[in-house]
Amino acid sequence: MHKPGFEREERIQFEGDNYAFDTLAVRAGQRRTGEGEHSDPIYLTSSYVFSSAREAAARFGGEEEGNIYSRFTNPTVQAFERRIAALEGAERAVATSSGMAAIMAVGIALMQQGDHVVCSRSVFGSTVSLFNKYLTRAGIETTFVDPTDLDAWRAAIRPNTRLFFMETPSNPLAELTDIEAVSKIAHEQGALLAVDNCFCTPALQQPLKQGADIVIHSATKYLDGQGRCVGGVVLGSDKLMEEIFGYVRTCGACLSPFNAWNFMTGLETLSLRMKAHSDAAMALALWLEQQDGIDKVYYSGLKSHPQHDLAVEQQSAFGGVLSFEVRGGKEAAFNFIDATEMFSITGNLGDVKTTITHPGTTTHGRMSVEERAEAGIKDNLIRVSVGLEDLEDIKADMLRGLAAI
Numbered sequence: 001m002h003k004p005g006f007e008r009e010e011r012i013q014f015e016g017d018n019y020a021f022d023t024l025a026v027r028a029g030q031r032r033t034g035e036g037e038h039s040d041p042i043y044l045t046s047s048y049v050f051s052s053a054r055e056a057a058a059r060f061g062g063e064e065e066g067n068i069y070s071r072f073t074n075p076t077v078q079a080f081e082r083r084i085a086a087l088e089g090a091e092r093a094v095a096t097s098s099g100m101a102a103i104m105a106v107g108i109a110l111m112q113q114g115d116h117v118v119c120s121r122s123v124f125g126s127t128v129s130l131f132n133k134y135l136t137r138a139g140i141e142t143t144f145v146d147p148t149d150l151d152a153w154r155a156a157i158r159p160n161t162r163l164f165f166m167e168t169p170s171n172p173l174a175e176l177t178d179i180e181a182v183s184k185i186a187h188e189q190g191a192l193l194a195v196d197n198c199f200c201t202p203a204l205q206q207p208l209k210q211g212a213d214i215v216i217h218s219a220t221k222y223l224d225g226q227g228r229c230v231g232g233v234v235l236g237s238d239k240l241m242e243e244i245f246g247y248v249r250t251c252g253a254c255l256s257p258f259n260a261w262n263f264m265t266g267l268e269t270l271s272l273r274m275k276a277h278s279d280a281a282m283a284l285a286l287w288l289e290q291q292d293g294i295d296k297v298y299y300s301g302l303k304s305h306p307q308h309d310l311a312v313e314q315q316s317a318f319g320g321v322l323s324f325e326v327r328g329g330k331e332a333a334f335n336f337i338d339a340t341e342m343f344s345i346t347g348n349l350g351d352v353k354t355t356i357t358h359p360g361t362t363t364h365g366r367m368s369v370e371e372r373a374e375a376g377i378k379d380n381l382i383r384v385s386v387g388l389e390d391l392e393d394i395k396a397d398m399l400r401g402l403a404a405i
């Protein structure tokens, strides 16, 4: 039977080095079914049928490749995995039910009791709890370090250090870590480096090419881009991902095919969105620096940012998230947020809609006062994830906020 569009697709696999990023973002990973569909189908099925008992036995026994159950493999999830792997330059990707599930998979599947982690202290709040509370119960200890201080990374090493973990740029203060330099420190110790690439996405930064062994994403943010689905992904070598896959398959942190489909289509516009988010955030950061009532702006695209040179070297643009301190304290920050009209007051980021957050009482509210002080998160700090609305409307909302402090 002639299968329209199928033979061509079999011949041309958009997965290698032959195609550029923007082509891979649109094309990589798709495998047509033979129905001639142009867009990707969603395989909403929990299990798969076999043509015989013998075939079922061979699949379960691992003698024959193929789908068994969607906790193990699902064609839509695999299509998303192939596409994001092509974009990060990874041998393989394993999708997970959330960004936290991706980090948990790295923590549990690649380590064991008695291992030690060196982690940036400027990581996502739940990441701190994951390492500090849950992995501690599994006998895995973590030392948190200043992410900008290479000597601190080196000094934290113990004989049993197995993993280095960082997020660059960090949330909400846009602190950067030199990926290549820390990868060398990790590798000298025989440890792995994992980078949470949520804020830049592969459109702006590809950590595996800079020496990292593992990349993780909260796909919930920019990969989706429109605030619809929760999901995550882990990327790296075939060897490491086989361990991650085994964990996800057994322990159940698998991604829903519906969410995978949304992420897959999200990737098609990733590069355009990241460019637009970055341009808008840059313009807004420069403008905010000039406004009366703003004490300080944190954005790695600004010349005033202490690691601006590293940002230029390591990233192709500066991303869509910035934060700033308003004149005054918590009251002033709350007044600012409440006086805005268009911005969404939400903890989420990486959306086409501009979002505004008070980190000290939301995303970072579970930290102690001392921990927040140590991390530099002040009461007058506001984080904005700059969306794709008209820049003049975004500025107008900022002015409403400023008028209310």
Ligand SMILES: *Cc1c(COP(=O)(O)O)cnc(C)c1O
Pocket (backbone or CB within 6 Å): 098, 099, 100, 101, 124, 127, 167, 171, 196, 198, 199, 217, 218, 219, 220, 221, 230, 231, 232
């Ligand atoms: C949101 C986020 C996570 C967690 O991802 P979920 O999809 O919410 O589980 C991890 N790291 C960073 C940097 C994030 O912003």
